[in-house]
Amino acid sequence: MAENLDLETIAARTGMVGADLANIINEAALLAVRRGGEQVEMRDLEEAVGRVMLGLEKKSRVMSQEEKERVAVDEAGHAVVALSVKHADPLHRVSIIPRSIGALGYTLQLPTQERYLMTKAELEDQIAVLLGGRTAEQIHYGGVVSTGAADDLERATALVRQMVTRFGMSDPVGPLTYGRSMAGQFIKSPFDVEERNYSERTAETIDEEDRRIVDEIHKRVTEILLKRPEPMERISPELIRKETLERAELHSLVAGGTGKPTSGCLHVKRWSEIPAKS
Amino acid sequence: MAENLDLETIAARTGMVGADLANIINEAALLAVRRGGEQVEMRDLEEAVGRVMLGLEKKSRVMSQEEKERVAVDEAGHAVVALSVKHADPLHRVSIIPRSIGALGYTLQLPTQERYLMTKAELEDQIAVLLGGRTAEQIHYGGVVSTGAADDLERATALVRQMVTRFGMSDPVGPLTYGRSMAGQFIKSPFDVEERNYSERTAETIDEEDRRIVDEIHKRVTEILLKRPEPMERISPELIRKETLERAELHSLVAGGTGKPTSGCLHVKRWSEIPAKS
Amino acid sequence: MAENLDLETIAARTGMVGADLANIINEAALLAVRRGGEQVEMRDLEEAVGRVMLGLEKKSRVMSQEEKERVAVDEAGHAVVALSVKHADPLHRVSIIPRSIGALGYTLQLPTQERYLMTKAELEDQIAVLLGGRTAEQIHYGGVVSTGAADDLERATALVRQMVTRFGMSDPVGPLTYGRSMAGQFIKSPFDVEERNYSERTAETIDEEDRRIVDEIHKRVTEILLKRPEPMERISPELIRKETLERAELHSLVAGGTGKPTSGCLHVKRWSEIPAKS
Amino acid sequence: MAENLDLETIAARTGMVGADLANIINEAALLAVRRGGEQVEMRDLEEAVGRVMLGLEKKSRVMSQEEKERVAVDEAGHAVVALSVKHADPLHRVSIIPRSIGALGYTLQLPTQERYLMTKAELEDQIAVLLGGRTAEQIHYGGVVSTGAADDLERATALVRQMVTRFGMSDPVGPLTYGRSMAGQFIKSPFDVEERNYSERTAETIDEEDRRIVDEIHKRVTEILLKRPEPMERISPELIRKETLERAELHSLVAGGTGKPTSGCLHVKRWSEIPAKS
Amino acid sequence: MAENLDLETIAARTGMVGADLANIINEAALLAVRRGGEQVEMRDLEEAVGRVMLGLEKKSRVMSQEEKERVAVDEAGHAVVALSVKHADPLHRVSIIPRSIGALGYTLQLPTQERYLMTKAELEDQIAVLLGGRTAEQIHYGGVVSTGAADDLERATALVRQMVTRFGMSDPVGPLTYGRSMAGQFIKSPFDVEERNYSERTAETIDEEDRRIVDEIHKRVTEILLKRPEPMERISPELIRKETLERAELHSLVAGGTGKPTSGCLHVKRWSEIPAKS
């Protein structure tokens, strides 16, 4: 193993322990052997993390040029927002190589350490990064969005709903929690449905707040992307050309970027969202 | 096998792999033998695709002349819209020969390649083709529609609902997702019911948007069919005469048609929708 | 077997095949033997169809004279409407002999051939025949209706609901489908309950349309029966006297009738609808 | 057996057949032996019917004088209404001797023959008899009703609801059926719950109609009992004295009564309705 | 056994029979032996009834002085109301000795005989006794109520709901029943949930009537306790001193009381209602 290997950082970033971590190290060893390296190096570990979290690369899947461009615009949108907002996890890699678990592309953010608490501002920035892909599509394609954002919208909706109904982060709704999780209360399955133990009027207030918060963040994301069109214009074609951009490349592309370390998550474009044709 | 066989295209168009694909090739081989051919040719493969996807032809099922005409008008409607809108998959064949899986007729569109993303415009054109059959009936029979459109309406409704509640494609509803799928959350079955985790007011907005989008597309489809009555008038009687029209025939019938390759799906008229008589 | 036997017609009219059809032929053979006939004749087959679909005659069940009159009025109402509207299946027989499956009487319509599609006009005429019994009761008894119409009302309601929510046949509701069947989605049973995936406001529009359509048809049926009181006055007493009237008798009773072949279904008066006495 | 025994009448009146009927005859034979009779007589059969339908007499259960009076007033109310309305089944016996199945008293009406249909007027009279007990209580106790009417109210409510939602007997609701029975659709049990497949506005109309019809009948019952206070005043004390009054006694008590045969059901006062004390 | 033992009275008062009754007699025999008595006496039987219905005394459970006072005020409130209203069951004993089944104290009323019917006035007085504890707390502690009344409120609510929806005792709601019990309709358990088979508007009327009736009774109870503060002031401290007060003591404490026999139930203060701490 190369001496600069930092297993603890890998563990902290991925939240993986024990057998999962061992799995990653084995994978990294294999990759090192395959590339003829003498040592397991950091790049091997990082590729191994990607493989375990995302599945194998599926270069055989041929996307149309149009689709590739969509995915590139989308991922570039996530990346630029992740590099622009204050509380995003550091951006690690952006890729448009499909993965076997159903990803059309992904934006990989790895936290610098484990997180136990999140502030309202941090949650809002997380939602902002999620909305970055769709907003980039809107701007680039004159409002003609695609099905590719469904996963991001679902996760943004889940986050904003928790802000409003779990974390007391909406003043009109107030510091109470609404809805009681019924998980585990039925016979077997991980049941994520909530009991609606509140009035229709409260349901309206919750809907309004969900919408208001998402709209405000969407507006902010739109402003970020409109004020700094150059990074988008540079990252997106480069991504189509190289298919994967690492952290250093991204930072150099965002010339005039803040350069400061940023934060984030893994954003995956899936293809399972396309309505089945009969 | 004939050399011009393009198995990859078949795979891409149908989305079939492995055993299903092998099944199609066997079927094609049998068809080639039966017609006394020396090679499995493309037409054998295509007929085989139809057999596997649609079941056997059921020429023994005798429809009344009136019903045949209805089905022909309906399928011609799908075909003309598929040849007129920008984002439909290429039209392959139209038929009014009943099939064993319950089809009264069908319109077969095969995509030129696999699709992973769909834009709002593409979804709207897919809905337009679905509404084509019923709209043709409305025009041809002075508004007296039949039960034959039930399947198309159900699929159009499902698509528009996804546009509004999954893909953020309605501005009044906004870039949030609504309803949480409960599939797999109950004991066994593929349960497609959604949790209604939103207020009655939001439910009204969703209903209004579903309706508005379908109405706009229906209006557009009506205009397409009214502006170009000739293709309808040519395709429908020809379909009654020949029962099946292939791509080339369709394009030549649509003289004055764009000629450019178009897109599409498989539209099947089923007979299961007739209310049972006691 | 008599040479004029037309098994295919029997099959087409009843929708029965295979074992069911064989069952009918056996039954017909027995009936022929019992009546000392040398051949199975059409009348044997038709009686056999009735036996299999309706169960045995239960002449032992003694209805009061009042009840018999009610049933006769009701069946005559179905018959006159079936002979008056344009799209009803041909009327075959009307009877007030109770049957073992719980029928107090029945009106038998047999289609001339299998049907795969139904138009809005045909569905409305089917509802009209269903409402014929109750409307005849209303007219004959000065508005004092009975429990005997429950089955007809339930079937008329189911049909009108399909027109509105499945077949896009109501303009205020539009060409979308509403409600998702949950049949087969729960553990076992044939579960016919629908998910209500629409807003309360849409539910009101659906209710209004169901009501409006039924009211219009009811008004039409009332006009038919009021404009032609003679057939009612002739059929009903004749039915009490003879208990069963065949097609020819019915047509001759409806002097001044259109004479043209008409259409229809089987309308059965059941006795299971009477509220149980404690 | 006495020659005047009319088993068919017993069968028709009770709706019992086969083993149940045999059970009644055995019981009647035992009763005849016990009273030292040489023949099974009609009174033995009738007592046997009561035993099988109502369980054994429980004279050991000691009701307070107040309660006895309440029950007598209640049963007298049923009886007077049964003797006054046009469409009630003939009154057979009234009793305030408790029975083992939980009855505090009962009013026994036996139909003259099996019934297969009921008119709106007949259903309304059936509800009137049901409301007779509570209305008599209201009049006799100056509005201070008791828990004894719960069973009657539940049955009256079930009947009026069927009139409105099953039999099309309410004009504001119209000739459609509302609510789909889910009986047998869940896993096991006789599930009498209905799917509410209609809008809130329709639910309001149904509630209003249920209420209006019951209120009108209640008003009519009140008028019957107020206009003819003598029968009530004669029957009730006589019932407390003799505990059971047979048909002939009842008719002679209702001097000035119509004398014509009337109709009815079995009305049982149960004690299970008293709220349990902790 | 002492000759004055009245087992029938015990049976009538408790509603116990067979094995339960035998259990009580055994318990009484043991108590007689333990106290060195030669005969089982009435006091032994009564203590035995208490043991079986309430579990063993738990003098080891140490309540704070404040809590003891609360419980004493609460039980005194029940007692004074039970002695003041017309239709309460006779008051037998009041105690603040905790019992093993979770009681902090109890008020024991034993009916003079079995009851099969209850009038509206009797139900209202039963609710009045239930509300007596909480109202006494309100008066004594200047409105600062405690969790101790939860059980009483739940039972009062259940009674008033039955008055309104089962017994037709509310004029605005009328003589119909609302809600259909689903008990036993699901797979196993004693399921007390009701089907809501009525409209939202009816639900509001029911809520309003529940509230109005409870408010009126609460007002009456408040007036009873305010008009006669002396009994409260005498009973409550005496209860803290002696822990248990028998019927004779209670009557003598309520000098100026009516002296007439009153009615009642068992009111138990439980501790299970305290919200669990973390």
Next chain:
Amino acid sequence: MAENLDLETIAARTGMVGADLANIINEAALLAVRRGGEQVEMRDLEEAVGRVMLGLEKKSRVMSQEEKERVAVDEAGHAVVALSVKHADPLHRVSIIPRSIGALGYTLQLPTQERYLMTKAELEDQIAVLLGGRTAEQIHYGGVVSTGAADDLERATALVRQMVTRFGMSDPVGPLTYGRSMAGQFIKSPFDVEERNYSERTAETIDEEDRRIVDEIHKRVTEILLKRPEPMERISPELIRKETLERAELHSLVAGGTGKPTSGCLHVKRWSEIPAKS
């Protein structure tokens, strides 16, 4: 064992008995041995209580400095409110050392004795202590709250809901109970869902009252923390430095504090509330 050991106090404070208590004593013995003590002392017992209730300390879990500060502010908020309100249980210890059961920190209050009743004022103070953490965050971070308060908000909401719907502590809602627990009524699991047996209008009133009460308490907590900023300013940094503060230290830090014994619960900051990153 040291002579000053007070096992009864431990039992009373924790509510533990039998095997659990024995478990604590064993744990305490091990702790005494490990620290080389000759006797099990009170501090051993108290540490043992913490271990059993909270799990092992997890000093290995490294929180960021920012997170530590958040947790310290939050716990200090609980502590200051617990020391300021009249009815809180005595404060025992505050800690920001993570525990294996998922706690980021905790505030331990131990009651001086078992409690069987709680007054409205006591419940409100319990809610006040629960809101203390979040309010301290709001003040210290200028309104930027975090996910750390989710658990507190959920428990405060559950308490206020019980006040309003179980304990009759809201005048607009009144002395009735609302909602019927369905626990144990379904097949297996501890099902805490309630039947909503009341109207939408009542649901609104309940929501309004829940909100009003929490808002009033939140306002009071804010005033407490704003009027006495010094304790917060002293406790929070000291907590970061020492990680755990015992009762005596807390009281000395709150110079100018009331000094009187206070009340409380265990408030645990968990990390399971952070929205999972994909």
